[in-house]
Amino acid sequence: MKVLLYCDHRWRDLPPLCAVKLHLERLGHRALIVAAREARAMIPAFRPDCVVLNHFWGKSYNDLAITLREAGIAIVVLSTEGAGRPIFHEMDRGDVADFSLIDRLYTWGRRITAPMIAHGTITPDRVMTSGCPRFDFYRKPFMGAVKSRAAFAAEYGLALDRPIITWATQFPHAAVARDNPQLRNEYCAAMTDFGVDRCFEAIGVDYTELPVYHAALRDASSEIFFRFAREHPECQFILKPHPNEKRSYYEERIAGFSGSNVSFCPQDYIWNVLHASDILLHRHCTTAVEAWLWDKPTIELAAIPDDFMAWPEREAGSHVARTYDDMAGLIGDFLGGREIEAGRKAAREAYIEEWFGTPDGRRCEDVARDIDTILKARGPSRKAVRRDSLGVGTRDIARVLAQQALDLPANVSVWSGLRHRLTSAQDIRDGNPGAQKYIVRSDVASYMGAMRPLLAA
Numbered sequence: 001m002k003v004l005l006y007c008d009h010r011w012r013d014l015p016p017l018c019a020v021k022l023h024l025e026r027l028g029h030r031a032l033i034v035a036a037r038e039a040r041a042m043i044p045a046f047r048p049d050c051v052v053l054n055h056f057w058g059k060s061y062n063d064l065a066i067t068l069r070e071a072g073i074a075i076v077v078l079s080t081e082g083a084g085r086p087i088f089h090e091m092d093r094g095d096v097a098d099f100s101l102i103d104r105l106y107t108w109g110r111r112i113t114a115p116m117i118a119h120g121t122i123t124p125d126r127v128m129t130s131g132c133p134r135f136d137f138y139r140k141p142f143m144g145a146v147k148s149r150a151a152f153a154a155e156y157g158l159a160l161d162r163p164i165i166t167w168a169t170q171f172p173h174a175a176v177a178r179d180n181p182q183l184r185n186e187y188c189a190a191m192t193d194f195g196v197d198r199c200f201e202a203i204g205v206d207y208t209e210l211p212v213y214h215a216a217l218r219d220a221s222s223e224i225f226f227r228f229a230r231e232h233p234e235c236q237f238i239l240k241p242h243p244n245e246k247r248s249y250y251e252e253r254i255a256g257f258s259g260s261n262v263s264f265c266p267q268d269y270i271w272n273v274l275h276a277s278d279i280l281l282h283r284h285c286t287t288a289v290e291a292w293l294w295d296k297p298t299i300e301l302a303a304i305p306d307d308f309m310a311w312p313e314r315e316a317g318s319h320v321a322r323t324y325d326d327m328a329g330l331i332g333d334f335l336g337g338r339e340i341e342a343g344r345k346a347a348r349e350a351y352i353e354e355w356f357g358t359p360d361g362r363r364c365e366d367v368a369r370d371i372d373t374i375l376k377a378r379g380p381s382r383k384a385v386r387r388d389s390l391g392v393g394t395r396d397i398a399r400v401l402a403q404q405a406l407d408l409p410a411n412v413s414v415w416s417g418l419r420h421r422l423t424s425a426q427d428i429r430d431g432n433p434g435a436q437k438y439i440v441r442s443d444v445a446s447y448m449g450a451m452r453p454l455l456a457a
Helices: 010-026 036-046 059-070 086-092 110-119 133-138 149-156 181-194 196-202 207-231 248-255 270-276 286-292 324-335 342-356 363-378 394-406 414-423 441-456
Strands: 002-007 030-035 050-053 074-078 104-107 127-129 164-168 236-240 262-264 279-282 298-301 319-321
Touching (some): 010 133, 010 363, 010 441, 030 036, 036 394, 050 059, 059 074, 074 363, 104 110, 110 127, 133 270, 133 286, 133 363, 181 196, 181 207, 207 236, 207 248, 207 298, 286 298, 394 414
Parallel strands (some): 002 030, 164 236, 298 319
């Protein structure tokens, strides 16, 4: 049977989806990974028996689920963001979603699953606590796909005998704080559609303040980070932006930086970066939890006072720095040989078990096996999907098929892609930040090629 998987972001979501695809194929199914932006147009062409969505927030996905159910297509949700956060409790437990429309929701941990069942937003037969799919790349067999420290250093021109400190940013809404009415309107519409506005109302905060908070925290953190990099030329620094952030801010900061020891890394998988890093700087990022899996020191850069987004339970696994001196002292201690305390290690382990389950390298396999079980229980039940019910036309389908055939990202027109192919051998996404998030067919083939031998070993 055929399974279509939604991929939101190339640099975050593609490898675990490739792992699921690989396991599905071993179970006898045909699986296709497509960019979320082009998935609706691909449904009538591929005619899947099951669609794997990347989330289930908002009216658009709700309406899509209704259409798919009418066509006898199974619907499962494999969340790209599933860590859970107390401030988003109402949204996480499904207050604004109709889970009766889906066949299975895969949650990352029992702290998400239990409140949903208790609240009655989903029945136990429709939810499975599967763990975090991308954590499979921190355990065998797929850890074999991670770059060595030497390979990563060579790629970025780093010295192996000098410390590597990574700052993983997470300020996706900061750009909205600038005077850009279009971005602000899009942000407000999405926050209302997803139910985020209700979460902020519950704690007495105006959700429109989140972009201001992100911008202020980003600016304060940048000042601390670049000052430390300037004053410590003996260290090497990687700046890894969140996949949904505007890169131009960091590109401008690096361009204005007087040193030469900061490398910008928007186009690599986080496990490659973490594997090469000695210390991680972050603020409430799942990247920190990933670093814990390898016992890396992590520093919460809480660079502004009165932080209404404070998260004590998550922060307990890291050391918290509120000032430049705090951060400088912690980095000096860790580079000097300070070890992570037993109590903090225990806090990390307990947090991971509660929110992410046991990272054993088999989360993607369990998801694939469950999808296989759903499909076998349903049997052949797919009917044709009307194009108009998906909001796509014949031209949309032809365009997506041509983009697939020509290996083009979802936001590049066929004609632009053809012109580029005739004049350049360079990846059309290079130098085009808007296209960087979108996968192409060769990305899937490349990662699948790296993973197959690991699974066979």
